[in-house]
Amino acid sequence: MQSDIVTTYIGLRKKLVKERAELESRLQQVSQALDQTAALTAGVGRRRKAGRPKTAAPAGKRKRRLSAEGRRRIIEATKARWAKLRARKAGKAAKPAKRRFSAAARAKMAAATKARWEAARAAGKTRL
Numbered sequence: 001m002q003s004d005i006v007t008t009y010i011g012l013r014k015k016l017v018k019e020r021a022e023l024e025s026r027l028q029q030v031s032q033a034l035d036q037t038a039a040l041t042a043g044v045g046r047r048r049k050a051g052r053p054k055t056a057a058p059a060g061k062r063k064r065r066l067s068a069e070g071r072r073r074i075i076e077a078t079k080a081r082w083a084k085l086r087a088r089k090a091g092k093a094a095k096p097a098k099r100r101f102s103a104a105a106r107a108k109m110a111a112a113t114k115a116r117w118e119a120a121r122a123a124g125k126t127r128l
Contacts, residue, residue: 120128
């Protein structure tokens with residue numbers, strides 16, 4: 001009984017090892033085929049994003065730098081622009097003060113509201 005199980009196990013293991021070797025061989029063939037097709041179709045079917053066309057950067061061309069004088073002129077122009085904006089803002093007339101009810105007017109409105117609610121409650125209403 002025990003030897004039958006061991007024999008079956010050994011037979012199955014041999015089959016699995018053989019199948020693994022066949023699968024590894026097949027995988028290697030598929031990989032080679034993919035490599036060959038990739039080499040043949042390199043760049044075919046690719047779409048570029050919309051925008052500026054890609055151009056090769058000229059060799060030896062360095063990044064442009066701003067001189068100290070140019071930077072100073074830009075700073076002065078910016079300060080002048082902001083000063084002009086502030087001056088225009090200061091020249092505008094200030095908003096008129098918000099109108100408010102006098103204390104007497106507020107007291108009169110409060111009394112009218114209380115009277116209106118008393119009448120509503122007397123009529124049995126809970127809302128106006």
